[in-house]
Amino acid sequence: MLLELIIRGITIGLVYALMGVGLALLNGVMRIINFAHGEFYMIGGYMAYYASTMLGFQFYFSVPTAMIVTFILGAVVEKLLLSPIHTQEMEKPMDYALIMTFGLLLFFRQLAIKVFGPYRHKPADYITSDVYILGVKISGNEVLAGVVSAILVIGLAIFIKKTWRGRGWRATTQSRQGAKINGVDIGKESWIACGVACALAGAAGALVAPIFTLSPTIGGSPLVKSYEVMAIGGLGSIAGSLVAGLMLGVTETLGAFYISSAYKDAIGFLMMGFFLLFRPQGLFGQK
Amino acid sequence: MKKNEIIVAVTIIVLGLIAPKALPSVWITVLSMAFYYAILTIGWNIIFGYTGLFSYGHAAFPAIGGYTSALLAQHIGLSPFLGLVAGAFIAGLLGIVIGLLILRVHGFYLCLVTWAFAEVVNVIITAEHQITGGTGGLLAPTFFSGPNAELFGYFMGLGLMIFAFLISILLYHSRWGLNLFAVRDDIDAAESMGIKTRFWKVFGFAFGCSLAGLAGAYFAHFLGLIDPGIGGLDQMGYVCLIVIIGGLGTVYGPILGSFFVVITKELISGYASGYSLLIFSVIMILAVRFLSGGFMEIIQVISPRLNNRYLKFVNK
Numbered sequence: 001m002l003l004e005l006i007i008r009g010i011t012i013g014l015v016y017a018l019m020g021v022g023l024a025l026l027n028g029v030m031r032i033i034n035f036a037h038g039e040f041y042m043i044g045g046y047m048a049y050y051a052s053t054m055l056g057f058q059f060y061f062s063v064p065t066a067m068i069v070t071f072i073l074g075a076v077v078e079k080l081l082l083s084p085i086h087t088q089e090m091e092k093p094m095d096y097a098l099i100m101t102f103g104l105l106l107f108f109r110q111l112a113i114k115v116f117g118p119y120r121h122k123p124a125d126y127i128t129s130d131v132y133i134l135g136v137k138i139s140g141n142e143v144l145a146g147v148v149s150a151i152l153v154i155g156l157a158i159f160i161k162k163t164w165r166g167r168g169w170r171a172t173t174q175s176r177q178g179a180k181i182n183g184v185d186i187g188k189e190s191w192i193a194c195g196v197a198c199a200l201a202g203a204a205g206a207l208v209a210p211i212f213t214l215s216p217t218i219g220g221s222p223l224v225k226s227y228e229v230m231a232i233g234g235l236g237s238i239a240g241s242l243v244a245g246l247m248l249g250v251t252e253t254l255g256a257f258y259i260s261s262a263y264k265d266a267i268g269f270l271m272m273g274f275f276l277l278f279r280p281q282g283l284f285g286q287k
Numbered sequence: 288m289k290k291n292e293i294i295v296a297v298t299i300i301v302l303g304l305i306a307p308k309a310l311p312s313v314w315i316t317v318l319s320m321a322f323y324y325a326i327l328t329i330g331w332n333i334i335f336g337y338t339g340l341f342s343y344g345h346a347a348f349p350a351i352g353g354y355t356s357a358l359l360a361q362h363i364g365l366s367p368f369l370g371l372v373a374g375a376f377i378a379g380l381l382g383i384v385i386g387l388l389i390l391r392v393h394g395f396y397l398c399l400v401t402w403a404f405a406e407v408v409n410v411i412i413t414a415e416h417q418i419t420g421g422t423g424g425l426l427a428p429t430f431f432s433g434p435n436a437e438l439f440g441y442f443m444g445l446g447l448m449i450f451a452f453l454i455s456i457l458l459y460h461s462r463w464g465l466n467l468f469a470v471r472d473d474i475d476a477a478e479s480m481g482i483k484t485r486f487w488k489v490f491g492f493a494f495g496c497s498l499a500g501l502a503g504a505y506f507a508h509f510l511g512l513i514d515p516g517i518g519g520l521d522q523m524g525y526v527c528l529i530v531i532i533g534g535l536g537t538v539y540g541p542i543l544g545s546f547f548v549v550i551t552k553e554l555i556s557g558y559a560s561g562y563s564l565l566i567f568s569v570i571m572i573l574a575v576r577f578l579s580g581g582f583m584e585i586i587q588v589i590s591p592r593l594n595n596r597y598l599k600f601v602n603k
Contacts, residue, residue: 033395081576094394096575098341099531103572106524110565220520224406227399262414269403276396277388 004136005253011138011146013249018149018204019222020229020241021156022197027235028173029193032085032097036077037201038223039108040070042216044202045209046116049123059126059144066206067199074198077104078191086186105219112216121214145207152203156196157238169193201226224265228272234282243283292456295539296449303445307438314553315441321549322444323506326451328529328541330498333455336536337464338491339471340389343398344405345526348496349503350412350518352378354419356504357427357513367430367508371447371501378500382493389492390485405518412515424514427507440509447505451498452542458494459538467491524564528571534583543582 019041026034044066051062081100085093127140160166168189171179180186204222212218228248233240248268256264275282307315331345352374359365359373385404389397412419419425431439458464466487469477478484507513516522525548533544552563559566574581 033398081572084576095341096579098395098398099527100572100575102524102527103531103568103575106528106564106568107572110562110568114562114565224402231396231399260414263410266407266410269407273400273403276392276400280392280396 003134004138005257006250007133007136007138008142009250009253010246011142011249012253013246014146014149014153014242015204015208015245016222016225016229016248017153017242017245018200019226020233020245021153021238022200023226023230024233024235024238024241025156025160025169025193025200026197027230029169030078030082030085030097030190031176032082032094033101034194034197035098035101035223036104036108037197037226038219038221039105039112040074040198040201040219041205041222042112042214042219043073043108044070044205045214045218046112046121046205047202048206048209049121049214052123062123063148063203063206066202070202070205071195071199075191075195077198078194082194083187083190086190105223109216109219116214116216118216123209123214125210139211141208141210145211148207149204152200153238153242156200160238165189165192221265225268228268230282231272232275232282234284237282237284240282240284289460292538296452296456299452299542300445300449303442307441312437315437317549317553319437319441319444319509321546322441322448323502323509324525324529324545324549325448325542326502326505327499328526328533328545329451329455330495330502331526332495332530332536332541333458333467333498334492334495336530336540337458337467337471338488338495340488340492341394341398342401342492342495343523344385344401344403344408345495345499346518346520346522347405347408348378348382348499349506349522350408350513350515351381352500352503353427353507353513353517354412354425354503355500357425357507358418360428360508361425367428367504370427370508371504374504374507375497375501378503379493379497382496382500383489385496386489386492390488405523409515409518412518419515422515424512425507427511427513429511430508444505444509447501448542451501452538454498455541456538463487463490521564524568528567530581531571532567532574532581534581535579537580537583540581540583547582 019037023034023037026032026037047066047069048059048062051057051065052059055062055065057065081104082097084090085097090096125139125141127144129140130137131140131143132138133143160169168179168184171182172184172186172189176186201222205218225248229241229244232248233242233244248271251271252264252267255267259267303318306318310318327345327349330348331342334340334342334345355377356365356367356370356374360367360370365373385401389400392400413421416422429436429440430443458467466477466482467490469480469482470484470487470491474484503513503517506517529544529548530541531544532547533542534540548567552567555563555566578584580587
C-alpha cells in the first residue's frame with residue numbers, strides 16, 4: 001500500500017512540477033506572476049477533450065493540439081494585456097500583473113462555464129491497459145501523465161541550458177538591463193516565454209484530463225499546487241521545481257491516506273507557509 | 288474632512304433613507320448587499336489601496352467575523368449587535384497575527400501567504416461540520432424580528448456603511464493615513480523618516496481585516512444564515528473588481544464600485560443571469576489596462592471641466 005501511494009504521489013508530483021516550471025519560467029523572464037495559470041490548464045484539458053472526441057485524435061495528437069492552442073492563447077494574452085509591463089514605465093508592475101491576471105482568471109472561468117457548460121466531461125482513456133511497476137498496478141493514464149511531464153520538464157531544462165533563446169531567457173532572469181544591452185529583445189522573448197509557460201500548463205491539463213474529470217473550475221487546485229511548487233522549490237529554479245513537485249505529490253498522497261482526505265489541500269498550504277516563513281528562498285534558491 | 292466628503296456622506300444618508308420608500312421591496316435586500324460589499328471593500332481598500340499590501344485572503348475575514356458572531360449567538364446567546372463588535376474584534380485580532388506573519392514576506396509571497404490562510408480557513412469551516420454546519424451553513428439570529436425586520440436591518444447596514452466610510456475618510460486625511468501612504472509609496476524613505484513601518488503595516492492590515500469582520504457579522508445577521516461560500520474565491524474576485532472598478536486608493540472608490548456592481552448585477556439578472564461575473568471581469572480587465580484609476584479617474588478628469596463651466600455660467 002505504501003509503495004502504491006508513493007508511486008501515485010510521484011506521478012502526480014511530476015504533473016505539479018510541470019505546472020510549477022511554467023510559472024517559474026514566467027517569473028524569471030517577465031518578473032510577474034500569473035494567476036490565470038490554472039485556467040490554461042483547464043483550457044488545455046478541454047482542448048484535448050474536443051480534439052479526441054470531435055476530431056478523433058489519439059493522445060499523441062491531442063496533447064500537442066492542446067499545447068499549441070494554449071501557446072497561442074498565452075502569447076495573445078501577453079501581447080494584448082501584459083505587454084505594458086515592459087513597454088511603459090510602470091511603478092508597480094507586480095501589482096499590475098496580479099490584478100490583471102486575477103481578472104483573467106475570473107474571465108476564463110466564467111467563459112468556460114458559458115462555452116463548455118458547467119457539467120463534467122471525461123475524455124476517453126489515453127491508454128486503456130494497466131501497467132505494473134514493482135508489482136503495483138497503476139493505470140496507464142497516470143503513467144503516461146508522469147512520463148510525459150518528466151520529459152517536458154527535462155526538455156525545458158535542456159532548452160534553457162543549451163539554446164541561444166534559453167541563454168537569452170537566463171540572461172533576462174539575471175538582469176533585465178544587462179540582457180537588453182546585449183541585444184535580447186525583451187518584448188519578443190516575453191511573449192514567447194509566456195506562450196511556452198501557458199503551453200506547459202495546457203499540456204499538464206491535457207495529460208491529466210482522463211484521470212480527473214473536466215469542469216470549468218478545475219483550474220483552481222493546480223494553480224495552488226504550482227504556487228506551492230514554486231515557493232518550495234525556489235523562484236526560477238527548474239531542479240527545485242522538480243524536487244518540490246515530487247515532494248508535494250508524495251506528501252499529499254500519504255497525508256490524504258493516513259491523516260484525512262478533507263485536509264489534503266491544507267497539507268500543501270502548510271508546507272508552503274512553513275517554507276515561506278522559515279526558508280523564503282526555497283530549497284534550491286539563492287538568497 | 289473636506290466639504291465634498293461631507294456633502295457626499297449626507298447625500299448617501301438622504302438617498303439611503305428615501306430608497307426603501309421609493310423602490311420596490313426587493314431592492315432592500317439588494318441595497319443591503321451593496322452595503323455589505325461597501326464595508327468589505329473599504330477594508331480591502333485600506334489594506335491594498337492605502338497600505339499597499341496585496342491581501343488575497345480578504346474574503347476569509349468576513350467568514351471569520353460572521354461565524355464568530357453566529358457561533359457566539361448560538362452558544363452563549365450573545366445579541367447580534369454585540370456580535371458585530373465581537374466579529375470585528377476577532378477578525379482584527381487574527382488580522383494582527385497574519386499581519387505579523389507577513390512582515391517577513393514581500394510582494395507576491397505576501398499574496399500567497401494570505402491566500403493560503405484564506406484557503407485553510409475555508410477548509411476548516413467546511414471540514415469541521417459538527418461545529419460550523421459545513422457546506423449547509425449555520426443559522427444566525429437576525430437583528431430584529433417582526434414584519435419590518437428587513438427594513439431595520441437595511442438601516443443598520445446603512446449606518447454601518449456610513450460609519451466605515453467616515454472612518455476611511457478620517458484615516459485618509461489624518462497623520463496615521465499619511466504614515467500608511469508612506470509605507471505604500473516608498474518603504475525605505477518612510478523608514479528613514481522615522482516612521483515605524485512594521486507597526487503601520489500591521490496596523491493597516493488589521494484595520495482592514497476588522498472592517499471585513501464587521502461586514503461578515505452584518506451579513507450573517509442580516510440574512511440569518513452564513514455558509515462557507517462567503518469566503519470563496521468568487522467573493523475575493525468581487526472584492527478585487529469592485530475596488531478596481533471604483534478606484535483604488537480613493538475614498539469614494541469602494542462605495543461607488545460596490546453600488547455599481549451590485550445594482551448592475553441585479554438589473555441584468557433578468558436578461559443574462561450567470562453572465563454578471565463574466566461582464567464584470569471584462570470591465571475589470573479593461574479598467575486595469577486602460578484606466579487604472581477606475582471611475583474615480585473619470586470623475587477627476589471630468590470634474591474640473593464641469594467646475595469651470597459652472598463658474599463661467601455663474602459669472603455671466
